[in-house]
Amino acid sequence: MRDFHAPGRSEVLSTEGMCATSHPLAAKVALDILGRGGNAMDAAIAAGVLLGICEPQMTGLGGDCFVLFNRAGETTVRALNGSGRAPAAASAEDLRARGLATVPLDDPEAVTIPGAVDAFCHLSEAEGRLGIEALLQPAIYYAETGVPVAPRVAHDWSIGAETLQGAARDHYLIDGRAPTTGQMFRAPGQAEVLRRVARNGRDAFYEGEIADDLLAALNSRGGIHSATDFHDTKFIEASPVGSDYRNAELLEHPPNGQGATAILLLNILKHFDIAGMDPWGAERAHIEAEATKLAYDARNRFIADPDHTSRMEHFLAPETAAKLAELIDPRRAMTAAAPLTEAVHKDTVYVTVVDRDRMAVSLIYSIFHSFGSGIASEKFGILLQNRGCGFNLEPGHPNELGGGKRPMHTIIPAMLKQNGQIAMPFGVMGGAYQPTGHARLVSNLLDFDLGLQHAVDAPRVFADGSILKIEPGYNRRIAQQLSDLGHNVVETETPLGGAQAIRIHQSGVLEGASDPRKDGCALGY
Structure with missing residues (x-):
């Protein structure tokens, strides 16, 4: 039981349904959808699309999504990949010939085709009850009438605003400045896009005037994207990857997401007596940091488009984790593992919903960096993601940029199963931090x-490349001990990640938690 004299919040308890996400308006919309007879998928889609209006620096219609879910009455967890591909004409060789070592963050080369709208429309039809038109109405309403900018959103907006270029500055700044807390943000262009998708489905987005608007924004800057690239966008159905940890099973979305990294990280940690350590002591932080370096180095070597990688069996094998664990010195930090193949970012939204029939949805949705590429379409103001920065330019690498390929993604939804039952859909936003965040939450x-x-x-x-980021919740003595072990300790100004989770108890009670590092909440009824 928490100390009720100290600041904080309690878990939210309910029985009929629950949503946990990073903005209260989205959580409320999810419950409204459940109350109207929608299921968890309906609620998650409605909340997710609205988050693109409430937190436009994090996500939007120009981004991608990944989803884990089960159907009512089933314990089988399914995966859906809503990530888009590089344009067919994309070539790593062309970028190397220009003297580039990485994909530029804010140029058309970084823009992959948005996959989320295609995925949402499919999931609504295949798994939902109410239909996409009903699910988009809340986002249409708020895009037209506006939402008051929340405190964390205002903080992030002020930092990311410099990314915005051209038409994006008109659509996402107010009088040339980032909005402050409480100012109203409106997106009438996106409201019109959502109305068209509500009436005509995914083709309204990937063909015709909306696609033309997006193509014009890219091609006018030298982009090589084509109408065919947009038309051919298609989700992938998949099966999750998983592994056991302390009598539970962690399920993650398969590549091209980095979810397998969290599994490898926990598989490494199995070789240490984590439960016997001080949870907030230097020993646990050190072992976790070393395991993170090793797991992320493996990630950078192997995780890529599922059509271009074949090493997942090796990646997840117990023998692989055992050999990596042997490399950890409990008394000394290793030098930094290979640098990340994608730029670190913190910009993602996550929503989880469980309904009365115990359908559980774990959905994550992002435009990658803050405000994505910073490129927005002129008429409708749709920000385009810069997911292409998840590629590398190393010749022959499975994650090398190439036409029609999906890049390695940082965004990962997760679920825990216990005793064969779905026990907890959850996610930890935070870019590259996410696998570490998943492992730490499960370990906690x-x-x-x-x-x-x-x-x-x-x-x-978080062992982030050559530095060990540490939140202010750790005291100076622990920071000094980690420094003495050889870590380059830096106290981070920006919180690490943002978690949302719902536990499904066998008693029938739902228990939700929402990260105070964000503006959101868990709501149930």
């Missing part, structure tokens, strides 16, 4: 038996 729950909200609130560390 299973190694230390923390309450769900406490497990979310607890301080975090």
Whole structure:
């Protein structure tokens, strides 16, 4: 039980349905959809699309999504990949010939075709009850009438505003400036896009005037995207990857997402007595940091478009984790593992919904960096993601930029199963931090038996390349001990990630937690 004299929040408990996400308006919309007879998929889609209006620096119609879900009455977890591809004409060789070592962050070369709208329309028809027209109405309403900018959103907006270029500055700045807390943000162009998709489905987005508007924004800057690239966008159905940890099974979305990295990280941590350590001590932070370096180095070598990688069996094999664990020195930090193949970012939204029939949805939706590429279409103001920065330019690498390929993605939804039952859909936003965030949340729950909200609130560390980021929740003594072990310790100004989770108890009670690092909440009824 938490200390009720200290600042904080309790878990939210309900029985009929629940949503946990990073903005209260989206959580409320999810419950409204459930109350109208929609299921968890309906609610998650409605909330997710609205988050693109509430948190436009994080996500939007120009982005991608990944989803894990089960159908009512089933324990089988399904995966849907809503990530888009590089344009067919994309070539790493062309970029290398220009003297580039990485994909530029804010040029058309970084823009992959948005996949989320295609995925949402399919999921609404195949798994939902109410239809896409009903699900888009809340986002249409708020895009037209406006939403008051929340505190964390205002903070992020002020930092990311410099990314905006051309028409994006007109659509996402107010009088040339980032909006402040409480100012109203409106997106009438996006409201019109959503109305057209509501009437005519995914083709309204990938063909005709909306696609032409997006293509004009890209081609006018030298982009090689074509109408065929947009027309051919198609989701992928898949099966999750998973592994056991302390009598539970962690399920993650398969590549091209980086979810397998969280599994490898936990598989490495199995070789240490994490439960016997001080949860907020230097020893646990050190072992976790070293395991993170090794898991992320493996990620950078192997995770790519599922059509171009074939090493997942090796990646997830117990023997692989055992050999990596042997490389960890409990008394000394190793030098930094290979640099990340994608630029670190913190910009993603996550929503989880469980309904009365115990359909559970774990959905993550992003435009990659803050405001994506910074490129928006002139008429409708749709920001385009820069997911192409997830590619590398190394010849022959499975994740090398190439025409029609999907890049390695940082965004990952997750689920825990216990005793064969779905026990907890969850996600930890935060770019490259996400696999570490997943592993730490699972460890907080299973190694230390923390309450769900406490497990979310607890301080975090992250071995990010050559530095060890540490949140202010760790005291100076622990930071010094980690420094003495050889870590380059830096206290991070921006919180590490943002978690949302719903536990499904066998008693029938739903228990939700939402990260105070964001503006959101868990709501149930």
